[in-house]
Amino acid sequence: MATSLNTKRTIIGVLSVVFLIILLMALWKEVQHAMPDYKAAPIIDEGTRHCVSCHGEKGVGKVIVEQWKDSKHAEVGVGCLECHQAQKGDVDGYEHEGQFIATIVTPNDCAKCHAEEAEQFTNSHHADAGMIMGSLDNVLAEVVEGHAAFMDDANPAAASGCWQCHGSRVQFQTDENGDPKYNDLGILMLDPKTWPNTGMGRINLDGSKGSCSACHNRHHFSIAQVRQPENCGKCHMGPDHPQLEIYNESKHGINFRAHREDMNLDAQPWIVGQDYSAAPTCATCHMSATPDQPVTHDVGDRISWTLRPKVSEKIDAAELAKYEAQGKPLPEDFLTWEQRRKGMKNVCYQCHTKIYVENFYKQYDNMVNLYNDKFGKPALALMKLLKKEGLITPIPFDDKIEWTYFFLWHHEGRRARMGASMMGPDYTQWHGNFEVADRFYMEMVPEVQELIAEGKKHGKSAQADRVAKLLDDILNSEMHKWFIGKSDPEEVARRKAASAEFRKRYSQ
Ligand code: HEC
Ligand code: HEC
Ligand code: HEC
Ligand code: HEC
Ligand code: HEC
Ligand code: HEC
Numbered sequence: 224m225a226t227s228l229n230t231k232r233t234i235i236g237v238l239s240v241v242f243l244i245i246l247l248m249a250l251w252k253e254v255q256h257a258m259p260d261y262k263a264a265p266i267i268d269e270g271t272r273h274c275v276s277c278h279g280e281k282g283v284g285k286v287i288v289e290q291w292k293d294s295k296h297a298e299v300g301v302g303c304l305e306c307h308q309a310q311k312g313d314v315d316g317y318e319h320e321g322q323f324i325a326t327i328v329t330p331n332d333c334a335k336c337h338a339e340e341a342e343q344f345t346n347s348h349h350a351d352a353g354m355i356m357g358s359l360d361n362v363l364a365e366v367v368e369g370h371a372a373f374m375d376d377a378n379p380a381a382a383s384g385c386w387q388c389h390g391s392r393v394q395f396q397t398d399e400n401g402d403p404k405y406n407d408l409g410i411l412m413l414d415p416k417t418w419p420n421t422g423m424g425r426i427n428l429d430g431s432k433g434s435c436s437a438c439h440n441r442h443h444f445s446i447a448q449v450r451q452p453e454n455c456g457k458c459h460m461g462p463d464h465p466q467l468e469i470y471n472e473s474k475h476g477i478n479f480r481a482h483r484e485d486m487n488l489d490a491q492p493w494i495v496g497q498d499y500s501a502a503p504t505c506a507t508c509h510m511s512a513t514p515d516q517p518v519t520h521d522v523g524d525r526i527s528w529t530l531r532p533k534v535s536e537k538i539d540a541a542e543l544a545k546y547e548a549q550g551k552p553l554p555e556d557f558l559t560w561e562q563r564r565k566g567m568k569n570v571c572y573q574c575h576t577k578i579y580v581e582n583f584y585k586q587y588d589n590m591v592n593l594y595n596d597k598f599g600k601p602a603l604a605l606m607k608l609l610k611k612e613g614l615i616t617p618i619p620f621d622d623k624i625e626w627t628y629f630f631l632w633h634h635e636g637r638r639a640r641m642g643a644s645m646m647g648p649d650y651t652q653w654h655g656n657f658e659v660a661d662r663f664y665m666e667m668v669p670e671v672q673e674l675i676a677e678g679k680k681h682g683k684s685a686q687a688d689r690v691a692k693l694l695d696d697i698l699n700s701e702m703h704k705w706f707i708g709k710s711d712p713e714e715v716a717r718r719k720a721a722s723a724e725f726r727k728r729y730s731q
């Protein structure tokens with residue numbers, strides 16, 4: 224009896240200790256998870272162990288392995304092969320240390336696990352960013368600034384400039400027979416004319432469009448990195464699309480920098496108004512979740528105007544016109560500009576009132592319409608007529624006025640519109656509207672007058688007269704007549720009074 228009681232006690236005792244240990248271990252795990260720098264140990268399966276044995280331990284690109292070990296992918300067991308493995312017959316594949324792999328991991332590869340993100344991205348303007356060959360800007364890279372055939376067709380201005388943002392058409396090197404070239408390790412030699420490159424709309428060897436690592440830097444694939452504004456700023460900056468500078472100037476950017484630590488940038492999910500509230504980043508407004516909307520990988524989903532062209536139009540205008548011309552009904556998932564704007568407003572509502580946001584959009588629409596009507600449309604009409612009447616040549620960028628006009632719409636006119644869209648008043652005014660006005664009145668108008676005079680001198684009187692008539696109509700129109708001294712007398716008197724009032728402020 225006594226022995227069996229003792230046995231029972233021992234069993235209970237042992238069980239209690241085991242239970243206590245398990246409990247403590249579980250608690251310790253919880254504590255670990257709650258620690259700010261906690262990372263689960265990477266899961267390294269057989270395939271990946273083989274890769275890591277060289278790439279990590281023997282120092283071949285050691286950093287790559289360290290970054291991967293530190294990633295969510297390593298934590299959930301997505302190893303080297305899960306991304307780099309290729310199928311026999313893939314154009315980009317090659318035999319490497321007993322495995323068939325590809326160097327470039329394309330949207331098709333990521334899509335094996337992230338199908339929704341890949342599909343949204345592929346349908347976006349971002350994925351088409353490599354289709355710039357026929358654009359006016361491309362004449363700059365391949366002809367005006369550079370030379371497409373320079374250095375054995377290396378096209379340096381495009382390869383190191385345009386394509387690093389827009390994406391190259393990736394190619395491999397070939398031997399004399401036109402077959403793919405491999406190095407002594409058997410690695411397929413990608414063509415330096417086209418790679419390294421992580422441009423947004425890169426055209427990959429497997430035929431897919433785009434590059435997920437345009438935003439998601441390898442091999443951390445860190446969610447915090449991709450949400451910060453600097454991420455988009457690799458491309459969205461500079462004189463013709465200064466979105467990063469505009470954001471930095473805006474109160475949103477100011478608040479982001481002041482409260483970066485409170486932004487919870489690595490939280491998953493990351494819902495504005497719930498997981499953070501100090502400021503929106505580019506991702507917040509254009510991509511990330513709200514309590515009512517999921518994350519989108521189509522950055523056009525919340526945009527209503529396109530601010531890039533010579534004259535802005537609503538973002539769906541070109542598509543709508545296409546369906547109308549073909550007499551086809553709109554597809555069910557067609558997003559109108561009104562629906563897109565609704566999506567963006569839903570982001571704003573997490574931090575602002577409806578009235579506030581409505582009024583902001585009114586200010587923004589007014590600014591886009593002002594640029595369009597006062598400068599965009601008249602300048603475009605003048606350029607078209609100059610070309611049609613033969614006062615300038617059909618060759619792009621060989622006439623001075625073509626450069627003047629390019630600055631007006633492609634740089635300054637964009638800055639004015641983009642500044643207004645994202646609360647950057649200096650970009651709207653001094654880098655924008657002011658420069659547009661200076662360019663129009665002080666350069667474009669005198670240059671048109673010169674071309675008219677030249678035309679008359681060189682036997683093109685009738686053509687020159689037609690251009691003169693258009694310029695005359697523009698300068699006599701409501702918004703431009705001040706320039707030729709034809710302002711309404713009451714308007715002049717009102718300005719004079721206001722000016723006297725203003726001077727008084729400083730003369731005491
Ligand atoms: C025996 C050592 C070894 C093993 C094992 C190994 N690699 Fe490599 N790998 C190399 C070396 C060496 C290079 C060339 C490095 C260089 O050029 O600096 C390389 C290059 C690469 C490249 C880049 C090719 C390029 O075009 O730049 C990739 C991608 C790659 N390895 C992936 C893998 C993967 C995935 C595995 C596991 C299946 C793996 N490697 C296993 C040694 C190894
Ligand atoms: C989540 C997918 C993913 C995983 C996992 C992954 N890679 Fe990569 N890897 C990429 C992408 C994307 C690139 C960029 C290729 C490009 O677009 O140029 C890349 C590039 C590389 C390169 C060439 C880049 C350079 O800077 O020289 C090497 C080498 C490489 N990976 C090795 C590895 C090794 C080794 C592992 C495992 C420790 C690994 N990769 C895991 C996606 C991945
Ligand atoms: C074999 C499947 C697989 C492949 C291939 C893969 N991933 Fe992942 N990825 C995952 C899993 C699983 C997670 C973790 C999911 C989760 O936390 O909900 C993840 C997480 C992520 C995250 C979020 C990281 C974080 O910190 O929360 C990003 C970003 C990401 N992947 C991007 C990519 C990109 C880009 C590629 C291609 C270059 C890629 N993945 C390829 C399976 C994969
Ligand atoms: C710093 C990165 C960067 C460089 C370099 C660059 N672009 Fe762009 N480009 C962009 C961005 C970003 C946009 C979109 C701007 C926007 O939406 O406001 C754009 C827009 C365009 C557009 C308008 C596309 C449309 O749908 O309306 C064309 C065409 C274009 N770029 C061609 C070129 C060419 C050609 C070059 C080289 C001469 C070049 N770009 C250099 C980033 C760049
Ligand atoms: C324009 C930049 C950009 C590109 C290109 C991009 N992503 Fe993302 N991705 C983001 C941002 C920003 C987030 C964070 C969204 C959020 O706030 O949760 C994200 C999040 C993710 C996540 C985490 C899950 C989620 O929805 O939050 C995965 C997985 C992912 N991306 C995969 C991909 C894949 C695959 C591709 C290529 C097909 C890709 N991304 C291309 C910016 C980008
Ligand atoms: C690698 C360069 C690059 C990066 C990084 C990049 N973009 Fe872009 N983005 C472009 C280019 C190029 C275009 C113009 C595409 C076109 O129409 O040809 C563009 C267009 C856009 C547009 C206009 C979309 C439309 O449908 O008209 C938005 C909005 C945008 N990007 C937002 C973002 C945001 C937000 C990020 C960061 C999360 C980002 N981009 C990161 C290159 C980039």
Ligand code: HEC
Binds near residue numbers: 452455475525
């Ligand atoms: C507060 C929200 C907000 C933030 C933050 C924000 N944007 Fe925007 N963005 C907008 C709005 C609103 C528009 C105009 C949308 C419309 O036309 O309806 C816009 C327009 C754009 C466009 C379209 C330009 C075109 O050519 O049509 C691009 C590109 C863009 N943003 C990129 C960025 C980038 C990059 C960042 C960060 C550096 C950023 N945005 C930050 C709200 C935001």
Ligand code: HEC
Binds near residue numbers: 473495499575
């Ligand atoms: C995460 C919260 C958040 C989101 C989302 C957000 N904002 Fe803001 N916004 C702020 C904060 C904070 C300020 C600074 C308030 C102040 O001046 O004290 C601000 C300021 C502004 C201003 C005033 C700018 C100035 O210079 O006075 C405007 C206009 C504005 N936001 C419009 C928008 C619009 C439009 C959207 C959506 C496209 C938006 N905001 C999205 C937080 C947000």
